[in-house]
Every structure is written in C-alpha cells, then in structure tokens.
Amino acid sequence: MTIHTKIDEKLNDKVLYQNLKGFATAYKASKENAYKGLDFEALRTKVHDLKDRDLNKVMQQFNQFKENVEKHGCKVFQAKTGDDACRYIADVMKSHGAKYMVKSKSMTSEEIQLNQYLEKEGLSPIETDLGEWILQIANEHPSHMVMPAIHKTRQQVAKIFSDYTGEKVDPDDIKAMVEIARRFLREYYFKAGVGMTGANVAVASTGTIGLVTNEGNARLSSTVPPVHIVLVGYEKLCDDFGQALDIVRVLPKSATGQIITSYTTWIKGRTPSHKNADGIKETHYVFLDNGRLAFLEHPKFKEALKCIRCGSCANICPAYEMVGGHVYGDRYIGSIGLILTALYQGDAAAKDILKMCIGCRACSFNCPSGIDLQTLISDLKLVVGKKYGINPVKKKVFKSVVAKPKRMKSLLSVGANFQFPLTTTNKLNQEKIIKTVPMLPKEMDFRKFPALASKTFSKRFFKDGYDQFSSQRKVFFYPGCAIEYFYPEMGLAMVKLLQKSGIQVDIPKVAACCGIPAIASGDPDNARTMIFNTLDKLNDAKDYEALLVLCPTCGGAIKHEFLDFTKADPDRYKKASQLGQMVTPVGQFLEDQGIQFKVIGNKTVTYHTPCHDSRSLSYSAEAFLSSVLGEQFIPLTDSNVCCGFGGTYSLDFSSISNGILNKKIENIEATKAEILVTDCPGCVMQINGGLMHQKKAVKVMHLTEFIENHLVVVE
Amino acid sequence: MKVMKLLEQFLEKSTLVGNENRLVTTVDFQNDFKREDYEYIHLPGLNIFLDKQAGEAGIRRALIEADYAIAETGSVVIDSCNENLRLASCLAEKLDVVFPLSKLVDNMHDVADFLEERTSESGGYVAFITGASRTADIERVLTVGVHGPKEMTVIILNDL
Numbered sequence: 001m002t003i004h005t006k007i008d009e010k011l012n013d014k015v016l017y018q019n020l021k022g023f024a025t026a027y028k029a030s031k032e033n034a035y036k037g038l039d040f041e042a043l044r045t046k047v048h049d050l051k052d053r054d055l056n057k058v059m060q061q062f063n064q065f066k067e068n069v070e071k072h073g074c075k076v077f078q079a080k081t082g083d084d085a086c087r088y089i090a091d092v093m094k095s096h097g098a099k100y101m102v103k104s105k106s107m108t109s110e111e112i113q114l115n116q117y118l119e120k121e122g123l124s125p126i127e128t129d130l131g132e133w134i135l136q137i138a139n140e141h142p143s144h145m146v147m148p149a150i151h152k153t154r155q156q157v158a159k160i161f162s163d164y165t166g167e168k169v170d171p172d173d174i175k176a177m178v179e180i181a182r183r184f185l186r187e188y189y190f191k192a193g194v195g196m197t198g199a200n201v202a203v204a205s206t207g208t209i210g211l212v213t214n215e216g217n218a219r220l221s222s223t224v225p226p227v228h229i230v231l232v233g234y235e236k237l238c239d240d241f242g243q244a245l246d247i248v249r250v251l252p253k254s255a256t257g258q259i260i261t262s263y264t265t266w267i268k269g270r271t272p273s274h275k276n277a278d279g280i281k282e283t284h285y286v287f288l289d290n291g292r293l294a295f296l297e298h299p300k301f302k303e304a305l306k307c308i309r310c311g312s313c314a315n316i317c318p319a320y321e322m323v324g325g326h327v328y329g330d331r332y333i334g335s336i337g338l339i340l341t342a343l344y345q346g347d348a349a350a351k352d353i354l355k356m357c358i359g360c361r362a363c364s365f366n367c368p369s370g371i372d373l374q375t376l377i378s379d380l381k382l383v384v385g386k387k388y389g390i391n392p393v394k395k396k397v398f399k400s401v402v403a404k405p406k407r408m409k410s411l412l413s414v415g416a417n418f419q420f421p422l423t424t425t426n427k428l429n430q431e432k433i434i435k436t437v438p439m440l441p442k443e444m445d446f447r448k449f450p451a452l453a454s455k456t457f458s459k460r461f462f463k464d465g466y467d468q469f470s471s472q473r474k475v476f477f478y479p480g481c482a483i484e485y486f487y488p489e490m491g492l493a494m495v496k497l498l499q500k501s502g503i504q505v506d507i508p509k510v511a512a513c514c515g516i517p518a519i520a521s522g523d524p525d526n527a528r529t530m531i532f533n534t535l536d537k538l539n540d541a542k543d544y545e546a547l548l549v550l551c552p553t554c555g556g557a558i559k560h561e562f563l564d565f566t567k568a569d570p571d572r573y574k575k576a577s578q579l580g581q582m583v584t585p586v587g588q589f590l591e592d593q594g595i596q597f598k599v600i601g602n603k604t605v606t607y608h609t610p611c612h613d614s615r616s617l618s619y620s621a622e623a624f625l626s627s628v629l630g631e632q633f634i635p636l637t638d639s640n641v642c643c644g645f646g647g648t649y650s651l652d653f654s655s656i657s658n659g660i661l662n663k664k665i666e667n668i669e670a671t672k673a674e675i676l677v678t679d680c681p682g683c684v685m686q687i688n689g690g691l692m693h694q695k696k697a698v699k700v701m702h703l704t705e706f707i708e709n710h711l712v713v714v715e
Numbered sequence: 716m717k718v719m720k721l722l723e724q725f726l727e728k729s730t731l732v733g734n735e736n737r738l739v740t741t742v743d744f745q746n747d748f749k750r751e752d753y754e755y756i757h758l759p760g761l762n763i764f765l766d767k768q769a770g771e772a773g774i775r776r777a778l779i780e781a782d783y784a785i786a787e788t789g790s791v792v793i794d795s796c797n798e799n800l801r802l803a804s805c806l807a808e809k810l811d812v813v814f815p816l817s818k819l820v821d822n823m824h825d826v827a828d829f830l831e832e833r834t835s836e837s838g839g840y841v842a843f844i845t846g847a848s849r850t851a852d853i854e855r856v857l858t859v860g861v862h863g864p865k866e867m868t869v870i871i872l873n874d875l
C-alpha cells in the first residue's frame with residue numbers, strides 16, 4: 001500500500017476521526033491543568049539536561065546499575081539487536097518450562113517485535129495492559145504510545161471480546177468489558193511462569209527501576225510470577241532518584257494530563273517470591289542497544305534518545321490527529337515515531353512517513369524532555385530527500401525557477417498577465433481568485449487559490465516611490481514570495497504605516513525565496529542556493545533597527561535555517577547570525593514602538609496564531625488585539641494549532657491539509673467573529689481559501705491590513 | 716501552619732483521583748477499624764497485623780500503613796517488599812491506607828532518600844499509590860478496578 005492509500009483509508013475512518021479529535025481537545029485541557037502553577041520550561045530543561053550525555057556517561061551508568069543488581073544474583077544481558085533480546089527472553093521462558101509470560105506495556109518490546117518472536121517459538125506472551133490486550137486478541141498493533149487502542153470504539157471492543165470469550169458482551173457497557181479483562185487476565189498472572197515489564201527509568205545508584213502505570217498490571221506482572229524480566233533501552237538510565245523523580249514529575253502530566261498515575265512503582269532485584277524454591281524472585285535485565293548506542297555519539301540525533309515516551313508529540317500533532325498512529329510512525333508513534341523509525345529501522349522505512357510532518361513545531365514546544373523534534377524531522381527529510389530523491393517536478397521547479405530569482409520573477413509576471421481568463425472575483429469578499437484550476441485532482445480542491453498580483457510588491461514599492469522616503473530611523477523589510485507575488489497590499493499597508501510614523505523602510509533590490517519550500521520538501525542543494533541568494537541580497541544589519549517580516553516562516557528561516565546552511569561559509573554565517581538576531585515580526589515591532597491604537601467600527605474579530613510566529617519568533621498578536629479591541633475580540637479555540645498550510649504540503653498531502661483546515665474553520669465559525677486576523681500570508685492563503693470554498697462570509701486579513709483598515713493611531 | 720497547607724494540598728489531589736479521605740484521631744481509628752471486615756492488615760506503627768496470602772481469587776479488603784504521603788501528588792508511599800503486603804495491595808477489591816500526619820511531605824523529592832535506602836539491598840519494592848487501579852483504554856472512559864483495587868480510602872491520623 002502506498003502512503004497515500006494508507007492515509008486515505010485512515011481519513012475515511014470516522015471512528016478514528018472522532019476519537020482522535022475528542023482526545024486532542026481533552027488532552028490539551030487536562031495537560032494544562034496538570035502543569036498549573038508549575039514552570040514547564042524549567043521542568044523540561046531539567047529533564048533535557050539530565051538526559052544530555054554521551055556514550056561514555058551512559059556506559060558508566062550502565063556499569064553501576066549492573067554491579068548493583070549482579071552483586072545480589074540478578075542477571076544482566078546486553079542485547080545488541082532486537083533478535084538477541086528476543087532470543088534471550090525466549091530462553092529464559094524455556095529454561096523455566098514457562099508457556100505463558102504476562103507482560104505489562106512496553107514500547108521496547110513492540111520495537112523488537114517480541115510477541116511475534118515468542119509465538120513462533122510456541123510460547124505465549126500475554127499483554128496485560130487493557131488496550132494492548134484488546135489489540136493482541138484482535139491481532140492488531142497499537143496506534144498510540146499511551147492509549148494503544150484509541151482507534152477502537154466500545155462496540156468494536158465488545159465484538160472482539162465476545163469473539164474471544166464466546167460470551168455475550170453488552171456493546172455499550174464499558175464497565176462490564178473491563179470486568180471481563182480483569183477476570184481473564186487475573187487467571188494469566190497466576191498461570192504465567194514469567195512476568196515481563198519495561199522500565200520508565202533505571203536508577204544507576206541502586207539498580208532500581210521505576211514504572212509508571214495506571215492499571216496496576218506492571219505491579220502484578222512483577223509480583224505474582226516467580227521470574228521477572230525487565231526489558232529496557234540504555235537511554236532510560238539515570239544517575240539517582242533525584243533525576244528519576246524529575247522525569248516522573250513530567251511523564252504522566254505530558255502523557256495523559258494526570259498529575260501522577262495511580263501507581264509509580266520502584267523495584268529492585270530480588271524481592272521475596274514464594275513461588276520460587278528459595279523464596280526469592282529470579283530477575284533478569286535485558287538492556288537493548290538496537291542502534292541506540294551509536295546515536296548517543298551523533299551530534300544531532302542523540303537528542304532523540306532523550307525521549308521519555310510520553311506520547312505528547314502525537315497528542316498535539318495536527319497531522320497525527322488526522323491519520324492516527326498506524327500511519328504516523330511505525331513501531332513508535334507520533335513525531336518521535338517518525339524519527340525513531342529512521343534511526344532504528346533505517347531511512348528506507350522512514351522516507352515516506354517523514355513527509356507527513358507539516359512542520360508546525362508544536363511537538364518541539366510540547367516535548368517534556370525538550371527535544372526539538374521538528375528540527376530533527378527536517379534534518380532527516382533532507383537526508384532522505386537527497387538519498388531517495390524528491391518529487392521530480394518539484395525538484396525541477398526549485399532548481400530552474402525558485403532558485404533563480406530573475407527567472408521566477410519573469411515567469412510569474414507572465415503568469416500574472418495571462419491568468420486573466422482563469423480568474424474571477426469572489427462575491428463574498430470581492431477578492432480576486434482563480435476560478436478553477438485546470439486538471440486539479442478532486443482531493444486538492446478544498447480551497448480557493450488567490451490570483452497572482454498584477455504587479456509584484458517590489459515593483460509597486462519602487463514605482464510608487466516608497467523608496468524615496470528617508471529618515472534617520474530605518475528598518476529593512478524582507479517581503480518573501482507570498483507578499484511579493486500574491487499579497488503586495490499586506491506589505492504596502494505596513495510600509496505606509498511605518499512611514500507615517502517616520503520610519504524609513506528598505507527592501508531587497510531583487511526578491512528571492514527564503515528556501516523553506518525546498519527544505520520542507522527535502523531538497524538541500526536547492527535550499528542552499530535559495531538561502532545564499534536571499535542572504536546576499538539582504539542589506540547589512542548594522543544600518544537598521546530591525547529586519548521586519550510579514551511571513552513568520554521566512555523570519556524563522558532567516559533566524560534558524562540560515563545558520564544551519566551557512567555553517568561552512570564564515571562570512572555568510574556571520575551575516576546570517578547578525579540578521580537573524582534582528583528578525584522581528586511586524587506586530588512585535590509596532591508593540592515595541594509603543595504606538596497606541598484604537599478601533600474604528602464595531603466588527604468582531606478573532607485571531608489565528610501562525611505556527612511560526614509563536615514557535616519560531618516567540619510572538620503572538622493575540623494580546624495586542626485583545627487589548628486594543630476589548631469586547632470586540634473573541635479568542636479562537638486552539639488559536640495556535642496549525643491551519644494545515646505548510647506550503648507545498650497542502651498539495652502533497654492535500655487530504656490531511658484539508659482535514660486540519662476544516663477543524664480550524666469549525667473553530668473560527670464557533671467564534672461567530674466577522675473578521676479573522678492572522679499574521680502570516682500562508683495562513684491567509686489557506687484559511688481564506690477554505691472559507692471561500694465553503695462560502696463562508698468571514699473576512700480574513702493580515703494584521704497589517706487590519707490595522708490599516710480598522711485601527712487608527714491615537715495621537 | 717505549613718502542615719495544614721500540605722494537608723490541604725494532599726486532600727485536594729487525593730480527592731481529585733476519587734479517593735475517600737478521612738481525618739481521625741488514633742483512638743477513634745483504633746475503635747473504628749475493628750468494626751470493618753479486613754482480610755489483611757499491616758499497621759507496624761500501631762503494631763496491628765492480620766496476615767494472609769492473597770491468591771487468584773483476590774481479597775475483599777486490606778488495611779495498610781503508608782511510610783509517607785506526598786502533598787504534591789496526593790500519593791501514599793508504601794514499602795511493599797513484604798510479599799503478602801504486596802499481594803494484598805495489588806489484589807484487594809478495596810484498599811484502605813493509613814498514615815500519621817507527621818509523615819506527610821511536600822513533594823516527591825522528599826522521599827528520594829527513602830527510595831534510595833529501601834532499594835539499595837538485594838530486593839526492594841516501594842510504591843507510590845494515588846487512587847484506585849484505573850484505565851481509560853476503551854474510548855477514554857475512565858473505569859476503575861481494571862486489575863487491582865476498585866476503591867481506595869485514605870485515613871490520616873491527625874494526632875500522630
């Protein structure tokens with residue numbers, strides 16, 4: 001099945017849609033509650049720092065752990081590969097004549113596909129986590145790290161249970177279903193010769209593992225059978241209980257929005273066990289490498305080994321929310337799943353799924369271990385793009401058009417002149433749009449496209465003499481492609497506003513692309529050309545108060561990606577770094593000037609926070625708008641959740657993009673606001689296009705246009 | 716008073732997970748608990764014990780003393796290395812936990828040394844318990860008692 005077939009299958013799954021949507025909303029609220037009164041940034045920095053270590057340090061922790069448990073007669077096995085681990089575990093079971101092994105939830109065992117291995121050997125692993133058990137008897141795989149069966153309804157579970165037990169199961173009675181699980185699994189705990197658990201943390205100072213669960217199944221699995229096997233990745237090691245508790249403090253909050261789970265259990269080695277002849281538990285620790293240790297030495301990918309498996313990066317991912325974990329990830333799920341698939345299973349396994357990331361950066365800002373997941377995904381996209389190639393049409397467009405500013409300009413101006421027969425005026429808002437795009441596949445037809453501007457921003461800027469205004473106070477403005485070719489008015493509105501305040505605005509002589517489209521598509525070579533083009537055309541930082549952007553994605557690129565791509569070129573790197581520090585979203589600049597505005601008219605307004613405003617430039621205009629507008633401002637639910645644009649993503653994965661957009665539109669409609677303000681031309685294109693397609697009358701405006709038309713400066 | 720603040724915080728968090736919470740004097744507690752039909756009792760502080768090894772059928776009710784309680788999370792901390800204690804706390808339908816108010820600490824890190832001490836020898840098993848055994852694995856509907864206790868009561872001895 002191709003990735004697109006898989007995606008479509010999931011998008012048509014109404015149960016999945018409802019469950020994930022419901023969960024995403026509930027999760028955000030409970031997580032916020034769980035962290036109330038705590039400094040999330042400080043907590044996650046702590047976890048990030050304690051997990052920041054090299055191979056040497058991890059091996060020290062391992063040796064200490066090993067010594068602490070071996071001296072009491074526990075066994076420690078170092079598994080190089082998944083198969084090594086499986087074989088060892090099978091051997092332990094066989095040596096005890098154990099047919100059954102009760103397991104508590106372990107992502108690591110999913111990683112090495114332990115169940116399949118044991119079953120082939122004629123052994124019976126029994127999943128005891130309710131969600132995992134449901135999937136085991138249904139012969140399926142988890143679709144979420146913390147809520148494995150989130151894609152199932154109660155009716156589906158009832159059917160699975162009645163097929164399995166032969167009993168009648170009321171399809172609406174969840175409590176009764178839980179009772180069935182309790183009854184069946186209880187029997188297995190006592191039948192099993194071996195119990196297996198994972199470990200959320202492994203404390204080196206004593207050789208203790210920590211397990212975080214709600215059901216209590218890990219307690220039973222580690223208590224009732226005479227043998228306990230712990231399967232754990234090296235990255236779970238930490239120095240002492242201080243560190244372990246720092247992790248336990250954030251894990252449940254980020255996982256399910258609970259302050260703490262029902263059980264946090266600390267287990268060390270050889271506890272009393274009456275089922276053994278000597279009355280003491282036999283304990284085995286299987287430490288899994290499977291590629292981890294190599295990446296501890298990698299300058300970037302070592303970050304992925306800081307993961308504490310909370311699942312938060314799936315919970316907040318708009319693309320995951322559309323397709324679920326059977327598509328978004330492989331054995332590991334969500335944003336970290338895309339990365340670990342590449343690291344553990346190899347880039348061939350990851351090359352398609354990596355593309356599903358829209359780049360909204362929500363994961364990077366939510367990870368309780370402080371992993372910058374989106375950047376890792378972006379790096380991996382470049383790696384697989386180079387190795388396996390990208391869409392050839394895209395590559396050609398990047399190489400021969402976008403990376404050549406002059407050619408792009410002339411081609412698009414030809415386009416602007418000849419699009420006339422294709423354009424029309426949208427009746428609801430009088431905007432110029434493309435009537436119908438010829439040969440556009442049906443799934444891409446979910447929004448209207450804006451027409452190309454008849455004159456580019458730069459052309460109007462120079463022609464209308466905006467370059468003649470001079471002042472001591474100067475800012476440099478980088479328009480980016482969207483303002484240049486589609487939305488010159490947004491740029492001009494800003495220029496007029498600033499010049500009225502006595503500020504001179506300079507722009508590049510030739511417009512060039514910031515490179516993000518190529519980066520997001522995994523095309524590093526063309527991205528580099530675009531970045532060099534842009535950088536060379538930006539004036540030096542020293543003459544200006546700020547480098548202003550109206551597109552936060554371009555701004556984020558100058559601030560972050562430009563540095564990455566100029567590392568081997570000291571002059572350009574220096575320039576990128578100096579300019580990067582000056583990048584300022586226009587709203588921020590206006591607020592900093594302390595200009596006082598007041599509203600004219602009584603239109604109600606809501607605001608969508610662009611991903612890259614809040615997450616690349618640390619800015620949101622929400623506070624500004626709400627203070628100027630007072631009661632006329634209506635906050636938007638999930639304002640900072642992605643609108644689904646992502647540049648060419650909205651064409652490559654149009655069905656996901658459309659799904660994300662629909663949720664945004666639902667939220668916008670719920671505000672009943674007449675105007676939606678945002679401050680990214682990409683978001684305007686997406687949201688306005690969707691609203692027009694659905695014939696909704698909400699007016700979409702860039703912040704600069706909104707200020708020009710609806711606010712006045714208070715003298 | 717600091718302890719009252721901690722108590723308030725503990726009660727809030729413990730209530731949040733569905734526990735019943737009781738504040739009693741030791742004398743009242745000693746009179747009351749006899750009226751209940753516990754099958755397993757482990758109260759070393761008061762020197763009261765009733766031993767039983769819980770099996771597959773489970774047990775109805777267990778009464779156990781906690782070593783600490785944590786205000787930050789509303790958890791009780793129980794050293795359950797003793798196998799019968801562990802089985803009882805895992806398999807009782809209803810779990811009652813007692814602790815003296817003086818054992819209430821502010822946050823999880825306050826029991827780090829205790830964890831270190833109780834798990835440095837050959838075997839150790841310490842649990843933070845915060846409410847009944849629960850699951851939300853079917854349609855995210857919170858359901859208690861999936862493997863272990865279906866109800867939990869916390870009894871705080873306010874004079875100890």
Ligand code: SF4
Nearest residue numbers: 307308310311313367
């Ligand atoms: S990467 Fe971060 S957010 Fe994702 S599961 Fe790991 S710790 Fe949680």
Ligand code: SF4
Nearest residue numbers: 317357358360361363
């Ligand atoms: S950047 Fe956004 S779309 Fe990509 S993995 Fe992270 S949350 Fe998902």
